[in-house]
Amino acid sequence: MSPNEPSESATGLVLSVLHAEFDLDIPRSLARDFVTQLESLDISHPTELTSAELADLFLSIYARDASPLRYLSSRVTSASANSSVVVRLRFDERHVVVDASGTGPLDAFVQGLSSSLGIEMQLRHFSSHALASGNTAAAVAYVCALHRDILGLPYEVWGVGTDRSILDASFKAVVASVNRSHWRPVTVLF
Numbered sequence: 001m002s003p004n005e006p007s008e009s010a011t012g013l014v015l016s017v018l019h020a021e022f023d024l025d026i027p028r029s030l031a032r033d034f035v036t037q038l039e040s041l042d043i044s045h046p047t048e049l050t051s052a053e054l055a056d057l058f059l060s061i062y063a064r065d066a067s068p069l070r071y072l073s074s075r076v077t078s079a080s081a082n083s084s085v086v087v088r089l090r091f092d093e094r095h096v097v098v099d100a101s102g103t104g105p106l107d108a109f110v111q112g113l114s115s116s117l118g119i120e121m122q123l124r125h126f127s128s129h130a131l132a133s134g135n136t137a138a139a140v141a142y143v144c145a146l147h148r149d150i151l152g153l154p155y156e157v158w159g160v161g162t163d164r165s166i167l168d169a170s171f172k173a174v175v176a177s178v179n180r181s182h183w184r185p186v187t188v189l190f
Contacts, residue, residue: 010035013046018058021051023131027142030062030158037061062160063172064179068092071175076105076167083108087171091117106170110145119178121145124156126173128166139166143173147181157181 014031018024026034038046038057046054065071072088072095085108087098100112106123113119125144130137143159157180161172 017051022055064176065172069175069178071172085109121147138164139169141169141173143177145177
């Protein structure tokens with residue numbers, strides 16, 4: 001472990017608490033990123049927070065779905081190896097429609113963000129799950145996307161989305177990653 005990486009005990013505690021208390025099965029690399037965020041807020045260890053505070057802070061950091069991009073609605077059409085999406089967004093107070101195709105709904109959405117808004121990114125990780133059992137259970141999605149800074153240097157940004165629809169949760173996670181890429185300095189990958 002390098003001196004800049006969070007401890008495995010803090011990472012494990014975050015994973016354990018968010019899973020046991022809130023049914024969040026976050027990826028280990030996202031948990032490490034969250035512990036790093038806590039440290040940047042002068043919280044040296046997750047035990048300084050209650051379970052509810054930890055979950056609230058996690059969602060406030062990673063589920064940023066309001067600015068500059070806000071997800072409104074979507075329509076998806078899939079046929080064999082191709083999907084088409086029409087996603088309605090609000091971008092800097094104006095309504096935008098992303099209409100694109102790709103190998104799946106998320107690929108189509110990412111392609112559409114590039115062609116419609118000039119937002120370049122590559123998905124590095126995607127996972128999702130239900131937050132409970134049953135037909136009315138909400139879903140959560142986790143996205144890690146590779147963005148590029150003004151110099152073209154790559155950096156990873158996580159986003160989280162929740163919704164009753166797993167697809168809408170996924171789109172919201174992509175939006176959260178885009179929004180976080182605009183406000184959070186991140187470590188550059190070499």
